[in-house]
Amino acid sequence: MSVFLATVPAGTQLYHGTPSAEPVRGLEWLAFEPEHALIFAQPLSLHPAEGGGEPGEDTEDVSEADATPLGHEEQQRLGPATGPANANVGYLHTYTPRHDIHLLYIDGLSAGKTNNGTLDSQDLLILNFTTDPRDPFAGEIKRARGMCELASTLWEGKIDGIMRMEGGFEIILCDFEKHVDRTDLVAIKASNHYTGMFGDWTYMRAITARYGGIGGGRATLDYESFVSVFANPRIEGLFENDVQSDYAMPRLQNVNRTDLAPIRDEITNMILRKDWDAHMSLKNWQAIADLVVARYSEPLHRLHTDTRARLDSDAIEDYLADLLRPFIDYTARNSTLETRRCVGQIIPAQGGAGLAYLTVHAITYHICDTLLAALSSISSNRPEESLEMVDTLVKYLQWTTWKDCGGCPEGEICYIPIWPMGTHEDHAHPRCRSEADARERRGYWGFLL
16 A cells, blocks of 8 residues: 655666576566575476466467566466476576666565455556456556556656565566676576475575565665555545455555545656655664564553453553653653653654654654553553553554564474465464465465456
8 A cells, every 4th residue: 555666776686487598588577585586497397388377268368478578477377488498497597787776666465466455556556457357367467567668658767667575575677688687597407395386385484584574785665755545534445345354454446546546646756756866865764663663562562461460550550650761750740741752762853744754753652642641541540541542552553563473493484374375364363383284274365366
C-alpha cells in the first residue's frame, strides 16, 4: 500500500538464473540473493513444458510472451529458452550496475502471485488495469511491460526499474544493456533437492535471513518522500474484502477507482520532482522507527501478556513509573511536557514535515501519551482502565516483534507465510521449524495465480 524511491549502488552484485548462457537483453528480472536466482538456473531437462505452469491454450498470448526475454518466473514455466544452452546444466549470471540504479519500490509482498491482494498496488493503483485470467504467468509480462512503459514515458526516464519482494527481493530492470554489466557466469548442475519454483531449504534459509531488510547497503530508500494509500483520508473500503487472516488486511479491490487517481498522481509527482544527482542528507526514518520499537516492544508485550504481573497493580505501577521516569518531574507534574519529553527522546526536534516524520511522530506520541495516561490511571487506583489502555495500544500497533520466534536451533528457521508457502497457523503463531516440519505447508495465500 506504499511506494518508495530506492537506489541500488553501482557495483552491487545481483543474480539472474536461466537455462541459457546468453547475456540478457532488454527487460528482465534480477535477484538480490543467489539462492533465489538458482531456482531458475536449472538445466533444460528440469524446465518441463508439462506440469510447470503451462501458459494455456491461447497461442497468441504465448507467442507474445516468447518475444520478450523472460524473468525468473517465466523461465521456469515456459521451458526451453532461446540461445545456446547445455541441456545438462543451468546458468547463474552475476550482474553489477555500472551506475546507481533508480527504482520504484512497491512495499509488501508485491511479487506474490496470489488473489489475496498482493498485486493490487501494481494492477489497480499504478497501472489501473484488470488482469485477465488468460494472461500468461499471472499477468507478469503485461505488468512488467506496463511499469517499464510508464518509466520511459510518464516518468520521463527517472526510474530504471521496479523493486519488489516475493520470497527474496527482486528487481524488474527495464533495460539490462543500459544499466548493468555481466561480471560472472557459472554453470550450475541440477540440485538434488530441486523442488520447482518454490526452491529448496537453502533458499528458505537465505530469504528468512532477510527479515530485517536486504542488508549490506545493497538498497537504500528515500524515506523523506514516499506515497502511501494509508495517508489518504478519503479512501473508503480499504478493509472491506475477503482476505482470510488473523487480523484485518487491506485491499484495493473495493476502493473506488476515482479515489485512487490522486494517489497515482502523487506517485508520478514524487518521481518527477526527485533530483537523483543532488547529494542530500536524508534521515533514515526506518532506523528511527526501529528505535521506537526497540524501546517499547518488550515493555508493552510484558504488560499485555504477563498474567501474574497484571494481577499486581502495585507492580504494574512501579514498572510504568520506571519506564517513564526520565520524562516526569514529580515536583511539577505537566502532562504536556511529559509527553513531549517522551517523544523527543527518539524523534528529532527538527524532523521536517514529510510523511515519514509525521507518521513516526504520531505513533510515538500515541505510545507516550497512552503509557503516561495508563500510569496516571493506575496511580489513581484504576488498574483495569490502565491495562485496557495498554491492550488497546498493543492491538493497534500489531508489531511484528511480538510474532518473532526468537533464536531458532541450528537447522531451523522462523517460519512465517512467505509466498507461496505457509498456513494461517504460521501467520498467527510463527515458530521455528525444520526442513521436514516445514514441507508442504500451504494455504495462507489462497489460490496461487
